Amino acid sequence: MTEKILSLHDLTIDLGGKRVLNGINLDVYKGQIIGYIGPNGAGKSTTVKIMLGLIEDYQGEVEIFGQDIAAGDHTYKRRIGYVPENAEIYDNLTASEYLAFIGQLYGLDKDAAETKAWQLMREFDMDHVFRTRLSAFSKGMRQKVLIISSLLHDPDLLFLDEPLNGLDANSVMIIKDILAQLAAQGKTIFYSSHIMDVVEKISNRIVLLIDGAVAADGSFAELKEQSKEGTLEDIFNQLTGFDEHEDVAGNFVSIVSGGAHHE
Numbered sequence: 001m002t003e004k005i006l007s008l009h010d011l012t013i014d015l016g017g018k019r020v021l022n023g024i025n026l027d028v029y030k031g032q033i034i035g036y037i038g039p040n041g042a043g044k045s046t047t048v049k050i051m052l053g054l055i056e057d058y059q060g061e062v063e064i065f066g067q068d069i070a071a072g073d074h075t076y077k078r079r080i081g082y083v084p085e086n087a088e089i090y091d092n093l094t095a096s097e098y099l100a101f102i103g104q105l106y107g108l109d110k111d112a113a114e115t116k117a118w119q120l121m122r123e124f125d126m127d128h129v130f131r132t133r134l135s136a137f138s139k140g141m142r143q144k145v146l147i148i149s150s151l152l153h154d155p156d157l158l159f160l161d162e163p164l165n166g167l168d169a170n171s172v173m174i175i176k177d178i179l180a181q182l183a184a185q186g187k188t189i190f191y192s193s194h195i196m197d198v199v200e201k202i203s204n205r206i207v208l209l210i211d212g213a214v215a216a217d218g219s220f221a222e223l224k225e226q227s228k229e230g231t232l233e234d235i236f237n238q239l240t241g242f243d244e245h246e247d248v249a250g251n252f253v254s255i256v257s258g259g260a261h262h263e
């Protein structure tokens with residue numbers, strides 16, 4: 001077995017008087033690309049926030065790089081990259097200022113961070129906006145800046161929350177290849193998304209969370225074999241017990257059109 005990078009043991013948390021995570025057990029190994037999926041509200045972001053050290057009052061154990069993160073040693077964070085779903089991006093900064101700032105937070109010196117950031121921006125054909133304020137960037141351009149910022153310090157473990165948000169089809173292909181190549185180099189990727197066909201293609205392991213507990217865990221081929229369904233979307237619908245999409249859509253549309261009558 002290869003090196004264990006991440007381990008959750010009986011991870012449980014209550015938030016606002018409600019059990020949000022209910023005994024999650026998960027071991028993640030070096031080089032894995034984990035697609036972490038589940039219905040809205042299942043607890044995916046909460047799990048990631050706990051692993052990032054942003055939420056502390058959980059029960060159970062979280063080990064990253066072999067160390068219990070509750071032990072107080074935060075050096076593990078230097079080896080982690082994170083692309084949040086809704087990033088607070090500093091609109092008044094230029095891409096260059098923002099990336100140099102993030103690079104420095106991760107321990108790079110300013111010049112090294114700027115040089116690397118510029119090289120990475122150039123690969124995305126964005127070198128011409130390196131000194132432009134982020135407030136003038138489109139959604140996809142911002143997303144690319146976030147992806148660059150998560151990788152500047154060459155992390156060993158990457159947490160990505162909907163990393164393809166707002167990206168065009170060509171950019172999606174590039175990011176998919178980047179993730180595959182990083183994993184082939186031994187980086188570990190923990191990836192949360194609702195876009196099932198992308199998760200199906202890029203993950204070598206899929207973990208499905210339902211109501212704060214792991215409901216399925218395996219490669220796409222294994223999940224497909226177990227559920228006898230064709231696509232990850234079908235498997236997702238089956239395992240989450242959802243077969244009413246046409247009824248819900250029909251009701252929704254009839255309310256919409258009913259409401260459109262003006263007397």
Ligand SMILES: Nc1ncnc2c1ncn2[C@@H]1O[C@H](COP(=O)(O)OP(=O)(O)OP(=O)(O)O)[C@@H](O)[C@H]1O
Pocket residue numbers: 015016020038039040041042043044045046047
């Ligand atoms: N600070 C909080 N206080 C109270 N409840 C919370 C808090 N944070 C999260 N929750 C609840 O925990 C549950 C899980 O939320 P979480 O954001 O982890 O879900 P998710 O799987 O990431 O959902 P989505 O797919 O919609 O992003 C939800 O019911 C949410 O309302």
